[in-house]
Amino acid sequence: MSYVRDVGALARKDLLLELRARDTLPAMLLFVAAVFVVFHFALPGTPSRLETSGLLWVAILFTALLGLGRAFVPEREQRTFDGLVLAPCDRSAIWLAKSLATLAFLAAAEVVALPLYALFFHRVGGATVAAVFLADLGICGVGTFLGAMAVATRARDLLLPLLFLPLAMPIVVGAVGASVVDSPGRYLGFLALYDLLFAVVCWASFEYVVAE
């Protein structure tokens, strides 16, 4: 029970910070809109639904990367990371709380991005929304974990995309598959499996990432 309370407190802290400073979310929103405009000019002619679904996922992935990169950087810059690690709670609670906060940002960005996509390109089906939800869980869980790794290095957030993209490849397959085929059950199941598998790995090994 106290674990849930710890996670709640940590996540609330991040959301409150974002509410006051407004660093991450506006950047993500602007980015995703700009990416759609770039896509329009990068695709000559009228792109098919198949092509633009792929692009939607590229946009989501890179927007998520933008938010994930910011998840741990302020903690390091303001030297609050040590305080976080010393807090009397399970270390994995830090990961879970950060993931939830990033998930909230990404979901907020998508609430704008999906209608925008529908407006600019093609309409969004129910399967795509389900895939967005499942993919977000995986992206935020794994991405936050790798973000914590990346800020411990000299290269800081430069390293995050390099670490993250190979691991995100299965998410893209599941998500694009669910968006383009007629019976998306298999792909959604695959996404759920991915989320579960990597959530367990992240949860179990986060301790080693923050221990110094």
Next chain:
Amino acid sequence: MLVTTALVFVFFVAPNDASDLGFAQRIFYFHVSIAFTAYACFAGGAWNALRHLWKRDPRADLESYVCIHQGLIFGTLVLLTGSIWAKIAWGKWWIWSEDELVLFLVLYLFYCAYFMLRFSVDDGPQRANLSAVYALFGVVLIPVSFAAIRLAKAYFHPEVFTLHGPNFGGSILVTYCIVQAAMLVLGYTLYRLELGAKLLDVRLRRLREVLA
């Protein structure tokens, strides 16, 4: 080093030219056995990483690193031989429908990122921990990516063609087994060699510190 001579011996004596591809078909023996050895290296790397996190064995980190380094070298060879094979068999240097090659490309990017991560953290327990955790991610990623690539095929090429069980003749199987054994022993020898050199390096540095 005796093994390499055995390998050359096997290459010139044993294989009988199968099907219409003739001599070029022989590269397949190497391609498959090198791929298997690379997997073995990655698995060894993950196993040593687990040992590091679990038992805090001081040598395990270095062993894990050397394993993955060897795996990456063999991985490069897999991509090269696979590419040559693709050129001979299908007339193109790269084909996306070959699962094994695509999987290796993803793994290759993943393990390159491992090196970026490792070289971006100063020597010490933190580097060992981060590398170990990332190496463990790799071993989860291999089956997940493989499943993902299989799934992706369903929306790229709706008609999935299955190659019917390759009926290995006796001599082909024997040759393959010998090449495979040789590759594994070669991999292991290189691993011992590099590990020995690395350990010597560590000892030398310590001695210098003592002297200084």
